[in-house]
Structures are given as C-alpha cells and as structure tokens.
Amino acid sequence: MSKKSKIIVTGGLGFIGSHTVVELFSEGYEVIIVDDLSNSSIDILKGITNIVKSDIIFEKIDLKNKISVKELFNKHKDISGIIHFAASKAIGESVIEPLKYYENNLGSLINILQEIENLNTNISFIFSSSCTVYGQALNLPIKEIESIKKAESPYGNTKQIGEEIIEDFCKSYNKIKSISLRYFNPIGAHPSIEIGELPIGKPENLIPFITQTAIGKREKLIVFGNDYPTQDGTCIRDYIHVIDLAKAHIKALERVLNPEQKSNYDVFNIGTGKGYSVMEVIKTFEKVSSHKLNYTIGPRRKGDIIEAYADTKKANKILDWHAKLSLEDAILSAWKWEKKLQEL
Numbered sequence: 001m002s003k004k005s006k007i008i009v010t011g012g013l014g015f016i017g018s019h020t021v022v023e024l025f026s027e028g029y030e031v032i033i034v035d036d037l038s039n040s041s042i043d044i045l046k047g048i049t050n051i052v053k054s055d056i057i058f059e060k061i062d063l064k065n066k067i068s069v070k071e072l073f074n075k076h077k078d079i080s081g082i083i084h085f086a087a088s089k090a091i092g093e094s095v096i097e098p099l100k101y102y103e104n105n106l107g108s109l110i111n112i113l114q115e116i117e118n119l120n121t122n123i124s125f126i127f128s129s130s131c132t133v134y135g136q137a138l139n140l141p142i143k144e145i146e147s148i149k150k151a152e153s154p155y156g157n158t159k160q161i162g163e164e165i166i167e168d169f170c171k172s173y174n175k176i177k178s179i180s181l182r183y184f185n186p187i188g189a190h191p192s193i194e195i196g197e198l199p200i201g202k203p204e205n206l207i208p209f210i211t212q213t214a215i216g217k218r219e220k221l222i223v224f225g226n227d228y229p230t231q232d233g234t235c236i237r238d239y240i241h242v243i244d245l246a247k248a249h250i251k252a253l254e255r256v257l258n259p260e261q262k263s264n265y266d267v268f269n270i271g272t273g274k275g276y277s278v279m280e281v282i283k284t285f286e287k288v289s290s291h292k293l294n295y296t297i298g299p300r301r302k303g304d305i306i307e308a309y310a311d312t313k314k315a316n317k318i319l320d321w322h323a324k325l326s327l328e329d330a331i332l333s334a335w336k337w338e339k340k341l342q343e344l
C-alpha cells in the first residue's frame with residue numbers, strides 16, 4: 001500500500017493516542033508521534049512497534065515550548081494533518097492546579113495553531129474534546145446541539161475554551177479543516193494487549209481502579225455514592241471501547257482530508273449511545289473475569305454528574321462511524337491488559 005498522508009499525533013503515547021496511532025498505521029498513514037512523556041511511558045512506543053511491525057518516528061517534545069513546536073513543524077513541513085490528544089486530563093488535579101492546566105492544555109494548542117498558520121498550507125486538525133463540556137445535560141441521550149454549561153473543573157474548561165479557539169481560528173484561517181470529537185468514557189485495551197490504559201499512580205477512572213483492585217494492587221473499590229436518582233442509585237456513563245474510539249478518529253480524518261469537504265469546522269459526540277451504571281459495570285466485570293470484586297459504597301465524589309450517554313446519530317450518518325464493540329468486550333480487554341501488566 002503506498003503511504004498515505006503524513007499525520008502528527010500529539011499525545012501519541014497516551015491511552016487514546018496510542019490506539020489511534022495503530023489504527024492510522026493499519027490504514028496506511030505515515031505517523032509522527034509527539035509526546036513529552038509527562039503522563040505516558042516509552043514502553044508504549046515498544047508496544048505500538050510490536051503491533052505495527054515497523055519503526056515509527058517519535059519526537060519527545062514539550063508543546064508548551066514555542067521554539068520546540070516551531071522546530072517540529074520546520075522538520076515536518078510535509079504533514080497533511082494533526083490529531084491533537086496531548087493534554088493534562090485529571091479533573092481533581094485541575095481543581096488544585098488550574099494554571100498548570102490552562103498553560104499546558106491551551107498554551108500547547110495555541111503554539112500548534114500558530115505553526116499551522118506559519119505553514120500556510122492546507123491542513124487537517126482533529127481535536128480531542130470531551131463530553132465533559134456538557135456538564136449534566138438536561139436532555140438524554142446527549143446531542144451535539146445540547147447547551148454547553150459552565151465547566152465544573154478547569155480541565156473541562158480547557159476543553160470548552162479549546163473548542164472555541166479552534167472554531168475561531170477556522171473562521172479566520174481558510175486553509176484548515178477541523179473536527180472536535182467529544183469522547184464519552186473511553187475504556188479497554190488493544191486485543192494484542194501490547195498497549196492499553198496506563199494510569200500513573202492512583203487511577204482516577206473507574207475501569208483501571210476495578211482491574212487494579214481485582215489484581216490486588218488496590219485493597220477495594222469505593223463506589224462514589226449509590227443515592228443518585230438512577231435505577232440502582234449509582235451514576236450512569238457511556239463507556240466506549242478505545243478501539244471504536246480510535247476508529248472514529250480515522251473517519252474524522254478522512255472527512256477533513258477530503259478536498260470535496262466544504263465545512264471547515266464541526267463537532268461530533270463519540271460514544272456507544274448506551275449508558276451503564278457503576279453497579280452494572282461492576283457486575284459485568286465480575287461476569288467476564290469470573291472474579292468477585294471487593295467494593296464498598298462511599299460518599300459521592302464532588303463534581304460527578306448523574307447521567308451521560310451519547311446520541312451518536314450525527315457521527316453515524318456524517319462520519320459513517322458506529323461503535324461496534326460491547327461493554328463486555330471492553331472490560332474483558334482491560335482485565336487482560338491488567339493481568340499482562342502484572343506479569344511485567
């Protein structure tokens with residue numbers, strides 16, 4: 001297969017970034033991975049190489065550094081697109097260190113957009129956004145036209161502001177076509193178990209906390225509240241397999257690389273369209289792993305919304321993308337990955 005367009009993937013050693021790099025390779029794209037290794041491991045590069053069976057260009061770069069970003073773009077002037085994952089993403093940490101989040105998430109974004117403008121060539125740009133922008137939506141399932149509420153955390157605010165910066169830039173600079181993908185809850189691991197979610201330190205998210213508890217790295221899972229107005233009292237989320245999410249990036253890239261494509265900015269919700277409660281996730285884990293999970297019910301976590309799941313009709317229709325993998329597939333892959341990590 002002749003090499004397709006050359007794509008820079010920032011945050012390419014991260015959870016979603018690494019899985020997207022693998023999908024890009026399988027579609028014949030040339031990939032440049034950019035990562036500062038602040039919240040990822042160089043081991044993931046080896047995992048990607050083991051899957052794609054090819055060397056891959058990796059640039060260790062701090063995107064907050066304007067000079068470094070300029071040098072990156074000078075070195076790779078022939079790129080056709082950028083998929084921008086690189087960002088700090090721990091909600092709790094963002095409340096404690098807001099300036100770190102604004103500087104990193106927005107400073108890096110602006111540095112990249114400024115270099116895109118200097119390139120002065122047609123360029124495609126996919127932005128990693130989040131359903132966090134909706135807060136607690138009034139209408140479920142959540143459509144892209146749902147109102148954007150005041151963010152509940154600096155992290156969520158950087159996603160809202162990031163989308164606005166890109167939309168304004170697309171209005172002022174006509175050589176860019178961009179799509180923001182609003183992820184719901186990404187979970188799971190690559191079937192090869194060469195790559196997966198690699199939380200550094202104590203996991204914030206539910207699935208890695210479940211698998212670390214089951215493998216014995218954590219004593220027990222605390223369910224953050226079971227007194228919500230849901231069928232079993234626990235919060236509901238739309239958990240999407242990271243492979244389906246990675247494939248959504250390929251579909252979005254194809255759309256913005258298409259010269260026939262007229263719209264130069266759009267947003268899409270990327271989820272399964274189905275919500276599951278925390279208790280349903282726990283029961284599903286116990287079923288696929290044949291492991292009894294040690295958990296207790298604790299107090300609510302500040303900032304948690306009650307219920308969120310996507311209306312995916314827009315992505316289904318316009319991107320011709322559908323989530324294909326089930327909650328069981330995703331949780332089983334996450335469990336296999338945790339067991340692999342234990343052996344290392």
Ligand code: WQD
Nearest residue numbers: 089130132185204205206209222223224235237278301304
């Ligand atoms: C899911 C559910 C918790 C841990 C966040 C970001 C979102 C995206 C995914 C980046 C909630 C419950 C969790 C635990 C629990 N990240 N839970 N005990 O908060 O829905 O989404 O991560 O883009 O933007 O907002 O994900 O996995 O933290 O929580 O009971 O130890 O699991 O209360 O109901 P969340 P999560």
